[in-house]
Amino acid sequence: MAAAYATRSTYAWEAPSATDRRSPCPMVNALANHGFLPHNGLNVSMDNLITALNASVNLEAAATELVGAKALTASTTGNPATFNLDDLDQHGIIEHDGSLSRADIYFGDNHSFNSTIWASVAAHFTGKTISIATAAAARSARISAAAAVNPTFNMSANDVQFSLIESALYLSVFGNPILGNAVTEWVGILFREERLPYEEGWCRPAEPLTVVGILAMATSVAVASI
Template sequence: MKITLWTACLLSSVAAYPSVQERQTEDHSWRAPSATDRRAPCPMLNTLANHGYLPRNGADISMDILVAGLKAGVNLGADATKLVGATALKGSTTGNASTFHLTDLNKHGLIEHDGSLSRADIFSGDNHSFNATIWASTASHFTSPTISLATAAKARKARLAAAQAANPQFNMSDGDKQASMIETALYLNVMSNETGVTAVTAWVQKLFTQERLPIEEGWKRPKGEIGVPTILGLVGLIGVAGI
């Protein structure tokens, strides 16, 4: 694709999609997805689509849309979002290499991986739908009003062990392991009680089980931007705590 055409597509996507400031004034009430709306194996992205920070139909998401949506919804920095977005675009089935559908993330090994905290492994045949049994197993470790880093690391470690025992084809690359720890770091940050390392258990439950921002329960968008240094710092701690 020529640079001029790529630029035209990019500018058109920005013009057609509101800025962060504009999207903060829109209706971001939670709405359950319809039967035709596309969703991913990622609770966070699904949640943002359910609130309209990402397209509610889950389709044709550009990097600009992703960055704006994650910034407005949960104050995730562009540096962190672009790492996810670059990977997501590799699985695009939209016919436009600069956009992707949330369902494109169902592809095993792209972003989805074995040992999910709330999804079954691809070996089971469904690696994208919320699995209440698996989540109950993960959440069984969350016995206090808040989830500490040590508890989150323990829950992740136990989930990986259970998946490995149940799945004869279980496999996690180094990239998958990193993604798994990033996912835990992300929910600890986004659902924290402003400590950055301690999440509110009830809020985490709503995120995973209802794919809803727990605003009614008292959650507020993090004040400080969550960037790559913050996330990777937590990843390191999770890795140590999970050994």
């Protein structure tokens, strides 16, 4: 309890200013809003990411590197070892069509939280927790809806994998890394407010979230989508 309070106090949430950079990823944005990453969203290194994701959600370094390596390929900082959070707006690096909370790039803004899109996803989350099957159904419905209205809709194999990992992460961070069952309220706060739900009772997972575990959960979501 003391450790959880210390973390919550040290990494108090602060809304981004008009000049702070943010990404299309609610988790990354939450880490910047809490100060686990630079609040201005500039010059983020792999070491920054590894430290931030470990301190905040107990994600092991190897899992962070899966995403971090892709993020660095989008760098516009002039230093290939760092990136700005809004560099992740580049389509096809990490950002992809069929996002759970953003519009497709075809519609012009793939960066900003889209409350209508998120509401269509959250409509599937009718219980207190989100099972793997429910997460899979919400993801599949969102992808189908995006494909129906976007004439340029496309998801590469890389995009599909990142989409599955996104669902696997929220299921693991806010639920059980094997069974899922993420707390619905906590997941909604992350997406809507880009905030970690400390005030609602969430705390950092006690056990490390591993790359093997995240990929296994992603596979479970994929299987449940069939």
